[in-house]
Amino acid sequence: MAKLTMVQALNLALQQEMRNDDNVIVLGEDVGLDGGVFRVTEGLIQEFGEERVVDTPLAESGIVGMSIGMSLYGLKPVCEIQFSGFTYQNFHQIENHAARFRWRTQGRYTVPMVLRSPYGGGVRALEHHSESREAYWAHMPGIKMVIPSGPRNARALLVSAIRDPDPVIFFESKALYRAFREEVPEKEETLPLGKSQVVREGKDLTLIAYGAMMRPTLEAATELQEKLGVEAEVIDLLTVSPLDDTLFVKSVLKTGRAVVIHEAPRSFGAGAEIVSRLMEKSFYYLEAPIERVTGYDVVIPLYSREKEYLPNAHRITRAAKKVLAA
Amino acid sequence: MPRKNINISDKIETLSILDEHGKLDEDLEPDIPEDELIKLLRGMLLGRKFDERMLNLQRQGRIGTFAPISGQEAAQIGAIALLRSSDWMVPAFRETAAEIWRGRSLESVIIYNSGYCEGAQIPENLNNLPISVPVGSQILHAVGLGWAMKYRKVDDVVMTIFGDGATSEGDFHEALNFAGVFQTPVIFVCQNNQWAISIPVHKQTRSKTLVQKALAYGLPGIQVDGNDVLAVYVAAQEAVARARAGGGPTLIECVTYRMTMHTTADDPTRYRSDEEVEMWRKRDPIERFQKYLLSRGTLSRDKLEGLEAEILTQIQTAIDQAEAEMTSLGDPVDMFDHSYEQMPAYLMEQKKAFLAELDESREEADNG
Numbered sequence: 159m160a161k162l163t164m165v166q167a168l169n170l171a172l173q174q175e176m177r178n179d180d181n182v183i184v185l186g187e188d189v190g191l192d193g194g195v196f197r198v199t200e201g202l203i204q205e206f207g208e209e210r211v212v213d214t215p216l217a218e219s220g221i222v223g224m225s226i227g228m229s230l231y232g233l234k235p236v237c238e239i240q241f242s243g244f245t246y247q248n249f250h251q252i253e254n255h256a257a258r259f260r261w262r263t264q265g266r267y268t269v270p271m272v273l274r275s276p277y278g279g280g281v282r283a284l285e286h287h288s289e290s291r292e293a294y295w296a297h298m299p300g301i302k303m304v305i306p307s308g309p310r311n312a313r314a315l316l317v318s319a320i321r322d323p324d325p326v327i328f329f330e331s332k333a334l335y336r337a338f339r340e341e342v343p344e345k346e347e348t349l350p351l352g353k354s355q356v357v358r359e360g361k362d363l364t365l366i367a368y369g370a371m372m373r374p375t376l377e378a379a380t381e382l383q384e385k386l387g388v389e390a391e392v393i394d395l396l397t398v399s400p401l402d403d404t405l406f407v408k409s410v411l412k413t414g415r416a417v418v419i420h421e422a423p424r425s426f427g428a429g430a431e432i433v434s435r436l437m438e439k440s441f442y443y444l445e446a447p448i449e450r451v452t453g454y455d456v457v458i459p460l461y462s463r464e465k466e467y468l469p470n471a472h473r474i475t476r477a478a479k480k481v482l483a484a
Numbered sequence: 485m486p487r488k489n490i491n492i493s494d495k496i497e498t499l500s501i502l503d504e505h506g507k508l509d510e511d512l513e514p515d516i517p518e519d520e521l522i523k524l525l526r527g528m529l530l531g532r533k534f535d536e537r538m539l540n541l542q543r544q545g546r547i548g549t550f551a552p553i554s555g556q557e558a559a560q561i562g563a564i565a566l567l568r569s570s571d572w573m574v575p576a577f578r579e580t581a582a583e584i585w586r587g588r589s590l591e592s593v594i595i596y597n598s599g600y601c602e603g604a605q606i607p608e609n610l611n612n613l614p615i616s617v618p619v620g621s622q623i624l625h626a627v628g629l630g631w632a633m634k635y636r637k638v639d640d641v642v643m644t645i646f647g648d649g650a651t652s653e654g655d656f657h658e659a660l661n662f663a664g665v666f667q668t669p670v671i672f673v674c675q676n677n678q679w680a681i682s683i684p685v686h687k688q689t690r691s692k693t694l695v696q697k698a699l700a701y702g703l704p705g706i707q708v709d710g711n712d713v714l715a716v717y718v719a720a721q722e723a724v725a726r727a728r729a730g731g732g733p734t735l736i737e738c739v740t741y742r743m744t745m746h747t748t749a750d751d752p753t754r755y756r757s758d759e760e761v762e763m764w765r766k767r768d769p770i771e772r773f774q775k776y777l778l779s780r781g782t783l784s785r786d787k788l789e790g791l792e793a794e795i796l797t798q799i800q801t802a803i804d805q806a807e808a809e810m811t812s813l814g815d816p817v818d819m820f821d822h823s824y825e826q827m828p829a830y831l832m833e834q835k836k837a838f839l840a841e842l843d844e845s846r847e848e849a850d851n852g
């Protein structure tokens with residue numbers, strides 16, 4: 159097995175799916191010769207040619223609107239929007255059309271496209287290059303919102319997303335792109351969309367996170383274990399929507415305590431929904447109010463201050479202690 | 485009835501005055517006062533030298549990502565020079581030379597590119613919008629400003645600047661259409677630097693020129709040699725005069741070149757040839773203009789050297805000052821500022837919690 163970065167793992171998923179299925183088309187700004195600004199599509203144009211790896215004009219609404227049309231004809235477009243901060247330019251195509259064709263035509267037409275986009279902070283970027291706005295897409299009926307947390311699950315989830323019959327928004331953490339390597343099997347591997355995972359077992363407290371926040375969350379779990387002997391159970395959502403509440407509800411029925419972590423702004427974020435599910439499904443088992451560790455309700459600051467904006471292991475540990483003390 | 489050509493009255497022209505060898509078309513030579521000519525040169529030189537210094541600072545890790553302007557000095561300065569201070573400028577993100585011409589301090593550019601939002605603050609006396617990163621989005625704001633000026637019956641104008649890539653965005657087309665319909669006093673200045681990151685302009689559009697897009701919206705348009713500051717100046721002068729007199733918007737396409745990388749995060753050797761870059765180096769806007777000024781006696785070698793030395797000092801002073809200023813910036817709690825005029829209660833709570841956590845972690849750090 160090769161040790162790959164997340165960029166390489168995503169590239170592998172694209173390459174293999176393009177080999178498997180000539181319906182798969184990659185399109186977007188700078189995805190061809192440049193290999194994408196983060197190099198996720200590197201080498202694809204050399205192998206599959208300009209017919210299947212399409213450098214588009216600079217227009218996100220164009221990219222997504224055209225992807226919808228391609229999908230309606232039976233192709234499987236995987237479009238790249240260069241940064242999630244520029245997906246607002248294509249917002250209406252997703253909200254008005256990608257999310258609704260199945261419903262509007264009562265199943266006659268579907269939109270099996272994937273929209274890949276880098277999201278999140280921590281790479282010292284310019285304005286519009288650091289935000290975390292998964293809640294917009296998670297809020298849309300008809301859309302699946304997927305966020306992997308490492309090379310191996312990124313590859314498996316992207317393969318599943320490409321094969322999925324419904325539109326998938328696939329966010330990739332820039333901070334994770336080259337942060338670490340993992341063994342990624344050459345042989346095909348998939349992971350079901352809409353299923354979370356227990357990545358660390360514990361009995362005292364449940365930590366729920368996804369994407370780039372998995373690393374500080376796991377760091378906090380280790381610290382809790384080492385310093386306080388507390389056994390935290392850690393859940394990686396992997397898919398934000400449709401939200402799989404089975405594992406985290408089951409976990410909280412056991413632990414009675416929970417902390418939810420995301421880098422997106424606090425209000426109306428994924429955490430609010432997770433906490434609601436816990437209230438609905440585990441209220442009588444709760445031993446303490448649930449805590450959220452999140453970004454603040456402000457525009458993520460330019461890079462000199464972004465470190466203080468982003469949740470870290472320290473903040474998570476602190477919230478965990480509070481929940482444990484209650 | 486036989487088929488006939490539709491007669492479209494709007495004109496689409498092309499203009500070049502000082503060619504790439506520095507040869508002047510005397511019939512077209514504009515009458516620009518000598519001190520203005522030197523000012524233009526200074527603006528261009530400052531743009532170039534500052535760019536070079538910023539690249540250095542970036543490579544040393546002293547600033548973050550930066551979008552260089554080298555090669556586009558004439559296309560920026562030649563156009564922006566026609567505005568008066570009550571006019572408005574609406575830039576994209578690669579207009580540092582134009583921004584500086586319009587009064588933005590070098591310090592603020594350095595501070596901004598060091599990741600401090602303070603660097604985007606615009607002094608009350610300047611009618612400039614901040615940089616706009618989402619490509620093409622700012623063009624519509626210019627139309628709105630122009631609409632408001634018309635409504636207030638003032639004879640100010642708006643100049644907005646954007647790239648060749650921006651002409652693919654819907655916002656660009658909506659802006660030209662609105663400006664045409666409402667006849668707003670807007671000068672649309674397209675910096676056709678041949679590239680949008682790795683996409684050459686011929687993959688951006690099937691149109692032979694960018695300026696011809698004006699025709700579709702009923703606007704006059706002119707394509708100029710964007711490395712010829714005289715041509716840019718003349719085109720802008722006409723467009724500004726027309727807009728000021730109530731004659732409505734104009735599209736100017738400046739044909740120029742992005743001499744270096746898209747941003748400091750980009751590697752242009754992946755997608756374009758050295759030969760192409762070399763060909764454009766021969767069309768350098770500054771060299772060409774200097775030749776012209778030297779030949780007509782407006783400039784001497786000595787004067788040029790003096791000018792360059794003065795500019796380098798100005799840049800060094802700005803760097804020192806910016807670095808000194810930044811030592812007192814960066815209190816993270818400032819991130820809560822400027823969200824609303826009045827901070828909502830929930831945000832106040834977040835700010836308090838943030839401060840409490842900050843205190844606690846500082847204490848913990850102090851206690852080892």
Ligand SMILES: Cc1ncc(C[n+]2csc(CCOP(=O)(O)OP(=O)(O)O)c2C)c(N)n1
Nearest residue numbers: 244578617618619647648649650679680681
């Ligand atoms: C809406 C949007 N999409 C994508 C980007 C990423 N991006 C930044 S600059 C750029 C190319 C812009 O090309 P052009 O308009 O020609 O301006 P130039 O960079 O050449 O000055 C791209 C794709 C962005 N900033 N905004």
Ligand SMILES: [Mg+2]
Nearest residue numbers: 647648679680
């Ligand atoms: Mg360009």
